[in-house]
Amino acid sequence: MPDSSPPPSLNSPWENGWTPDNSRPPGTRRLWLAGALALTTVLTCVAAIAVMDKSSDDVSRTKRADPTTPVGADGPGLLSYASPSKQGTPTADGHTPASAKASGASAGAATAGDSATPSAKAPSPSKSTSSHGSSAGGSTGGSSGGSSGSSSSSANQKSVRSVNYPDRYWQVSGDFVKLNPVSSTAARRAATFTVVKGLANSSCYSFATADGGYLRHRDFILRAERNDGTPLFKKDATFCPRTSSYSGAVMLESVNYPGRYLRHQNFQLKLDRYQNSSLFRSDSAFRLVAGLS
Secondary structure, three states: OOOOOOOOOOOOHHHOOOOOOOOOOOOHHHHHHHHHHHHHHHHHHHHHHHHHHHHHHHHHHHHHHOOOOOOOOOOOOOOOOOOOOOOOOOOOOOOOOOOOOHHHHHHHHOOHHHOOOHHHOOOOOOOOOOHHHHHHHHHHOOOOOOOOHHHOOHHHEEEEEEOOOOOEEEEEEOOEEEEEEOOOHHHHHHOOEEEEEOOOOOOOEEEEOOOOOEEEEEOOEEEEEOOOOOHHHHHHOOEEEEEOOOOOOEEEEEOOOOOEEEEEEOOEEEEEEOOOOHHHHHHOOEEEEEOOO
């Protein structure tokens, strides 16, 4: 006989001995599953981030270890520019004192290549030849390089006159060379030099003083000093004549600082980089005339 008794009422479990499980609230299993899923997601993200950081750190370490790796090799990035050239106008002549040893002088001479090449900026040759410059060059041809003023013939005695200040001449004043008017016997002697073959280049000029010294540049300032026999001194005391835009005048270019010429500024003789201006061309133009003494 089939059991047709009705199921126990859920609203009255105590009547048939059945009681609901009240040990946990409804939906707890779903909450546990959702929490486990969220925790798994978090752990996965943390692990991925750690792997990415480690990979990036390995790449940076590899770049530091291998400096030849080109910039941007691992992908696009900021543009990189080449470092500017170290060549430029030197701020100091780099000379050692006159009593320095040859080793120090050689180190100073090694820095002489910083200036620009003069050929690209040199003034256009004048159609008129320089009579004074030519006579000076011809007279130096028979003199021996490095000889003192006392051993040279009177034909090599020259004074250097400014183009834009024709009443002023190079004159040794103390240890420096200035552009001064000549009004006494002593001033005439200080303004007279023996032009000889260049100490560092026989096709150029060196200017010997009456007391046996030479005109040389140091710290880009022209001064009179004794020859210490070093290669640096010989280069500092050698100047090559270049055609000036003024008829009968020359410009004197430094051997070890090509592109720099002797010019007067505030009546002080100095070595300055060529400038394409009328003032520079007139300040750097000189006429070699017969000695005043």
